[in-house]
Amino acid sequence: MLTRESVEEKLKEVAYPGFTKSIVDFGFVKDIDISDEAVYVEVDISSSAPEVEQQLRDEITKKLQLIGATKIDIVITKPKMPKQSSSQGKNIAPQVKNFVMVSSGKGGVGKSTTTVNLAIALAMDGKKVGLLDADIYGPNIPRMMGIENEQPEVVANKVKPILSHGVEVMSMGSLMEEGQSLIWRGAMIMKAIQQLLGDILWSDLDVLVIDMPPGTGDAQLTLAQSVPVTAGVCVTTPQKVALDDTARSLDMFEKLHIPIAGIVENMSGFICPDSGVEYDIFGKGTTAPLAEKFNTQILGEIPIEPMVREGGDSGKPVVFHQSGSQSAKRYREAAQKLWQKIEQINEEGGVDNEAIQPTTPPGVSACSTGGGNQGGGCSH
Ligand SMILES: Nc1ncnc2c1ncn2[C@@H]1O[C@H](COP(=O)(O)OP(=O)(O)O)[C@@H](O)[C@H]1O
Numbered sequence: 209m210l211t212r213e214s215v216e217e218k219l220k221e222v223a224y225p226g227f228t229k230s231i232v233d234f235g236f237v238k239d240i241d242i243s244d245e246a247v248y249v250e251v252d253i254s255s256s257a258p259e260v261e262q263q264l265r266d267e268i269t270k271k272l273q274l275i276g277a278t279k280i281d282i283v284i285t286k287p288k289m290p291k292q293s294s295s296q297g298k299n300i301a302p303q304v305k306n307f308v309m310v311s312s313g314k315g316g317v318g319k320s321t322t323t324v325n326l327a328i329a330l331a332m333d334g335k336k337v338g339l340l341d342a343d344i345y346g347p348n349i350p351r352m353m354g355i356e357n358e359q360p361e362v363v364a365n366k367v368k369p370i371l372s373h374g375v376e377v378m379s380m381g382s383l384m385e386e387g388q389s390l391i392w393r394g395a396m397i398m399k400a401i402q403q404l405l406g407d408i409l410w411s412d413l414d415v416l417v418i419d420m421p422p423g424t425g426d427a428q429l430t431l432a433q434s435v436p437v438t439a440g441v442c443v444t445t446p447q448k449v450a451l452d453d454t455a456r457s458l459d460m461f462e463k464l465h466i467p468i469a470g471i472v473e474n475m476s477g478f479i480c481p482d483s484g485v486e487y488d489i490f491g492k493g494t495t496a497p498l499a500e501k502f503n504t505q506i507l508g509e510i511p512i513e514p515m516v517r518e519g520g521d522s523g524k525p526v527v528f529h530q531s532g533s534q535s536a537k538r539y540r541e542a543a544q545k546l547w548q549k550i551e552q553i554n555e556e557g558g559v560d561n562e563a564i565q566p567t568t569p570p571g572v573s574a575c576s577t578g579g580g581n582q583g584g585g586c587s588h
């Protein structure tokens with residue numbers, strides 16, 4: 209006799225692909241229905257990767273046959289993903305479904321720390337996640353992810369990302385000698401960003417989270433022109449002087465036609481480890497008016513917690529290794545809000561970078577009569 213309990217018991221043996229936790233423990237099983245030897249199972253998964261679905265179907269069928277189910281009906285719902293568009297926009301990493309650009313007005317506000325913890329939090333929710341360290345001036349991600357001594361593998365002129373904390377990672381820091389620096393000129397920046405997207409063997413990712421250099425410059429423009437950036441996240445600290453730069457960062461998203469997913473207010477209050485009492489150091493809640501002005505939300509207020517810094521220095525990110533901490537909880541919530549926004553953006557038609565493509569090579573007039581004229585309203 210098949211019962212709801214026996215079916216659920218069996219489904220607890222089905223691990224979500226890539227994890228040790230089962231689909232039941234993840235909360236992905238939404239409905240179970242039984243009549244005689246027929247079983248209907250509805251699973252709502254968080255990844256859109258086709259191999260995840262196939263693996264689950266096979267595994268669920270196998271397990272349920274063991275307890276005598278003869279007719280098995282499995283419905284798997286997956287996150288909404290961008291539609292294939294017919295636009296003239298560009299995507300040099302088409303296997304990646306969504307791109308998130310994490311930026312800040314200036315350095316030292318916790319942009320890399322936020323990027324690392326958001327990426328891991330998304331992976332902990334069952335998504336296939338990549339983390340690209342595009343901060344070519346200060347690539348800190350390898351240290352923060354605990355992979356600073358690892359060499360990436362090269363396969364037929366392409367580089368494989370390094371797997372850490374369930375996330376595929378690539379950084380200029382992993383490709384250069386330790387401590388080496390480069391003087392980046394415009395054309396080099398463009399080439400580097402394009403290679404980090406196109407010449408890295410990223411898998412079919414649900415989302416690639418990208419740590420940008422601080423400010424608004426060539427790297428940001430190149431990224432936005434090379435792939436359709438689904439959403440922008442802005443990291444700031446609460447002081448007024450930081451907010452001025454943050455406004456510029458948000459304005460850049462608008463100019464690049466990147467939907468803003470929200471602001472992370474980092475170093476927002478300090479929780480004293482001895483007493484648990486919260487103190488304002490840089491202020492708190494100051495980003496709300498800015499969020500309102502740019503018609504966006506606060507993804508999270510992350511307090512100053514010594515374990516956040518320790519986690520970064522030791523390559524043990526707080527969201528994974530101190531999952532009970534206040535910061536970890538807020539990073540998890542921020543990642544969930546970010547994902548909701550990504551789904552909403554895709555439901556509303558997705559993004560397109562056609563409008564920001566370079567129209568003519570530098571130095572060539574748009575009205576040139578030579579080959580490759582892009583058209584566009586030139587009067588003769
Ligand atoms: N919420 C936080 N609590 C404690 N330390 C933090 C927090 N956020 C960032 N830090 C620390 O502040 C420093 C700067 O952060 P980082 O992420 O490197 O900034 P950015 O990438 O913006 O330059 C790092 O040492 C980091 O560990």
Ligand SMILES: [Mg+2]
Nearest residue numbers: 319320343348
């Ligand atoms: Mg950084």
